[in-house]
Amino acid sequence: MDAVHDLPLFLAAGLLLNFTPGPDMLYVIGTSTSRGVRAGWLAALGIGAGCLVHVGLAAVGISAVIASSPWAFELVKYLGAAYLVYAGLALLWRRGPAADGGAPRATDGVFVQGMLVNVLNPKVALFFLAFLPQFIDASSPGKAWAFTILGLLFTATGTAVNLAAAAAAGTLQARLRARGGGPGRWIDKVVGGVFVALGVRLALSART
Template identity: 45%
Template sequence: MFGISDFPLFVGAVMLLNVTPGPDMAYVAGQSIAHGRRAGILSALGVSVGGSVHTLACALGLSALIAASPAAFTLIKWVGAIYLVYLGLQMVRRNDATSAVSSALRPSGSFVVRGIVSNVTNPKVLLFYIAFLPQFVNPDSHQKTAALLILGATLVALGFLTDCIIVYGTARASGLIRKRTAAAKWLNRIVGTGFIGLGFRLATSTR
């Protein structure tokens, strides 16, 4: 249907990919640890919206054009790297005593926007969509756009469900740790340092 081939294989591959640690998983888990379950779910929603943007771009052929432009690829890479480092520094410097209050007062949309920016500015995700989705589209199909949209939507939906499971587990574990102030401070520093590391890794990555 719609020129999609080996759909069960696609679903199986996506499920395996979703449980493989990566930047999106680290980001969602980090937000859950830092701000709680609500922030984690909203961050996962933002990542899913970012995945939807990549899906649309892939279906319309825009991702291939960006990937073919070294300047555009480099720009997106550096924006994403700087943003991850910024988030990491915020967590390292954060006063945990006020974290619960600040997180509760922060608009829900801010977590969603952060998730979108984190995902959309990762060129590795862009290249993944270009390389992965077309493999499950029949080359002779006249409905390639529809096929890519369906595959992308499936990828995003399964990813969101996986992220929600991760959010629940990490938020529950961090809640127990945060009962001890010293442990909570070190937790912030560890997660923040991880974000900074992801930023430097992205900055030094190549195609």
């Protein structure tokens, strides 16, 4: 860990960033609200797995290639945007959710969806390349290991925050449904609209 400096500052800054609502947290909250706490947890774990993929890609230099290549960045960006829009439209077109009495829906594929939402967002790759090196000694021979360790720490704290957000959102939604005050079938429409908006936002985002 000689290559890492200001570790307490890194952990504090990382937690602040993790608590700041972003596309990943909104996806986790939306999934938990729409499909139950277990689905939200799987989405959070999928997001975490996506972060690990970015950490690995950054450690071996592939993320740097994506960051420096406009066409590669645009390709990944539009793939991610298209996937978010697809997931949103699938929710918007879903029929008959109210007939289940508010029971949590199937969780098939949620983990993979969460991972893809993160992996196909090139902004995450840029974040790791910009944030983590600030806490690594550039002259140290162990830069790659230091980057990996910091990436794992950031992923662990971020996953913990997302798991807590999923539990809170899903529990609140379940209580509202139990009292007859839940939004019923409209929750899919709201969450689907959020996903579509996130996809459009990603598609329109700049590389810088």
